[in-house]
Amino acid sequence: MNYILFDGSVRNQLLPFTFTRPVADIRIGILTIREKWEHVLGYTTTTVTEDYLSEKFPMVEMEQNILINGSCLPSDNLAQMVKGLTEKQAIFHEDEPIAFHALEGQEVVFDDYEIIQYTYEDLMRVEHTWDIFSKNHEAIERDFAWLTQGRTSQPIPKGVTAINEEHIFIEEGAQVHHCSLNASQGPIYIGKDAEIMEGSLIRGPFALCEGATIKMGAKIYTGTTIGPFSKAGGEINNSVLFGYSNKGHDGFMGNSVLGEWCNWGADTNNSNLKNNYAPVRLWDYETEGFAKTGLQFCGLMMGDHSKCGINTMFNTGTVIGVSANIYGGGFPRNFVPSFSWGGASGMTTYKTNKAFETAKVVMERRGMEFTETDAKILEHVFEETAQWRRN
Secondary structure (H helix, E strand, C coil): CEEEEECHHHHHHHCCHHHCCCHHHCECCCCEHHHHHHHHHCCCEEEECCHHHCCCCCCCCCCEEEEEECCEECCHHHHHHHHCCCCCEEEEECCEEEEEEEECCCCCCHHHCEEEECCCCCCEECCCCCHHHHCHHHHHHHHHHHHHCCCCCCCCCCCCEEECHHHEEECCCCEECCCEEECCCCCEEECCCCEECCCCEEECCEEECCCCEECCCCEECCCEEECCCCEECCEEECCEEEECCEECCCCEEECCEEEECCEECCCCEECCECCCCCCCEEEECCCCEEEECCCCECCEEECCCCEECCCCEECCCEEECCCCEECCCCCCCCEECCCEEEECCEEEECCHHHHHHHHHHHHHHCCCCCCHHHHHHHHHHHHHCHHHCCC
């Protein structure tokens, strides 16, 4: 069977992260949504997404296909139902298609399908940007169970204070030095070739992905994921770094999400609670206004390739687009459009030639290439987001 992940109805609600990736390539828990599905299905997947992303994330159609909503995280129940789909069958949750069978070239009309309602209570979806951190606790627990089943952890080194050791898993090549690992509230996963430096204090659920680093003396609270080859330091609470991003210095990050190739300058902080304790609103690209999150704690959403200078201060509920460069004193606005350059005193347009020069250098430092395909995607984002830049 051929499995294809599609963006579904929530793609625009997950901007700025879906400017540069399909919905299925959002990281929540230990793995991306795509990696979760590939793990439980035992097959690789392809993607139906926006045209400008399709060169990097192509779709492969075969004679028999099952399409899966990329905003849905797999569970054992859902995976079993998806595997069992046959011709003209679809799984729905209320009015939303979760998965359906399609023949090659078939025009899908759900009126002609047998609709199977998903009634289990274990359905988890990423429908809003803030779901990425608010549902991260449970997502880590699910991934931990799948990834560690039937496997043996590397031994916990001497000098490490470990609480609830059976819920701590250390992959091959990881280095863990004289730190505290408290898995009493949820599991702790330490990925291949990752490193936790001495003096760090970590509470689960927590995921440190492959090749990532926790700097000396870091304080990491529950529900946090540090994505592959990222660096994290200071104080972090219930936040997700997708991958190849750095928050390597002192400063507070709370209830926040960073895309890939982001960098926080030293002593940067974000607020995650309003002074009046009111629910937080976040910029909504679809309505072009600030949407209710219903959350009392909500910090910063930062798109791929965005960066900030030392001592930057982000207010509660701030959204930063793709490839923004922020610096200077004071609080920048709660919505900073993609390809913006500046801070609280004003913004100018960050031209693509300059942005691409930086992206090439940053990626080369990690042994990766900034390709023509990457440039085309960011050129599209630059044009698509011009309406929100003032100059």
